[in-house]
Amino acid sequence: MTATPATPATIPRGRRISVAPMMDWTDRHCRLFHRQITRHTWLYTEMVTTGALVYGDVERHLRFNDEEHPVALQLGGSDPHDLAVSARLGEKWGYDEINLNCGCPSERVQKGAFGACLMAEPELVRDCVKAMRDAVSIDVTVKHRIGINETESYDFVRDFVGKVADAGCTTFIVHARNAILKGLSPKENREIPPLKYEYAYRLKRDFPDFEILINGGIKTQAEIDEHLRHVDGVMLGREAYHNPYLMATFDQRYYGDDAPVKSREEVLRAMMPYIAAQLAQEGGRGLKLNTITRHMLGLMQGLPGAKNFRQTLSDSKKLAAGDPALLLDAIPRGL
Incomplete structure (x- = not known):
């Protein structure tokens, strides 16, 4: 884009x-x-x-x-x-x-x-x-x-x-x-x-x-x-x-914007189409999933499960699949 x-x-x-x-x-x-x-x-x-x-x-x-x-x-x-x-x-x-x-x-x-x-x-x-x-x-x-x-x-x-x-x-x-x-x-x-x-x-x-x-x-x-x-x-x-x-x-x-505050899960879901589009456009030029997800590791900062969230989004084997759905898999239970 x-x-x-x-x-x-x-x-x-x-x-x-x-x-x-x-x-x-x-x-x-x-x-x-x-x-x-x-x-x-x-x-x-x-x-x-x-x-x-x-x-x-x-x-x-x-x-x-x-x-x-x-x-x-x-x-x-x-x-x-x-x-x-x-x-x-x-x-x-x-x-x-x-x-x-x-x-x-x-x-x-x-x-x-x-x-x-x-x-x-x-x-x-x-x-x-x-x-x-x-x-x-x-x-x-x-x-x-x-x-x-x-x-x-x-x-x-x-x-x-x-x-x-x-x-x-x-x-x-x-x-x-x-x-x-x-x-x-x-x-x-x-x-x-x-x-x-x-x-x-x-x-x-x-x-x-x-x-x-x-x-x-x-x-x-x-x-x-x-x-x-x-x-x-x-x-x-x-x-x-x-x-x-x-x-x-x-x-x-x-x-002074009265639009509803996005939840963390909504933020992750909003990123998924972007990630999919970027990988489709630039995967052949070396763009990898972690090129984008590395910026998202702090999203759960201060919450129970934040460590597992970071680990999931840093797992080289899972990242290698290039599937944006990994973001949803990383969400801490009970969020």
Whole structure:
């Protein structure tokens, strides 16, 4: 199901709640699964580098499912021209937003001169954002950290946002930790630098007309509600992946949608036609059942039988049959 340009009137525009771009996780199958749980939560792609789009297989990197809207394309790059080309491709393929990655701390990303290291070059980020905004009519946003390395001053992130805003960007997604560019792995960078939510709150106070979203270590509905007292939106990361049913009431609670909440079994049943269609279309190109089901292992998180559910959907012999009915076999008894 290749996406076609969306009809703006049909897309909920509020980024009140979103799911973070996560490498190796938030692919089109993961996003389609999340969309069965929540209709309005904003979804983000894995980061796609400009090189992959300028020189690589555009369809492989940009195709997605119509049902994913609203969905944003996150780009990694630091060349204004290449980012403009890539943003234009993203708009052509029907994405609702282009997001620039200024937060990833991995050394591999740094070698490409983008990610969190861009925070040291706000003028370059400004130029990149301007080039993209000139190229597309959809939103261009920036996801960033609050600092890099030992920089602890709030002034650093305030000045970064102010400089980038000169290009017309008004939406900033703030991962409320520093990025340590040397000595910590990406995983450690998500855990060791302390969270400073107050920095995101201060950005909203200092830039009241901007849309400020907060990200980092958020796991519960109570935490979401507290953050929304101070900022415009909350971006969930790994909690949305490991405990996706947390999002089951988001449409009602945060978007005013009175549609019934889907049960976990209804979510699984909704995935079955999609899985069958994907296997029929792409089985010959190496798509396997576990390529999709691996994103669903956390659906029963916290319930009796969750371990057996995960084991069933991870059983190589059962997966080899390629039968979507495996989802129903995995449902814990008494659910």
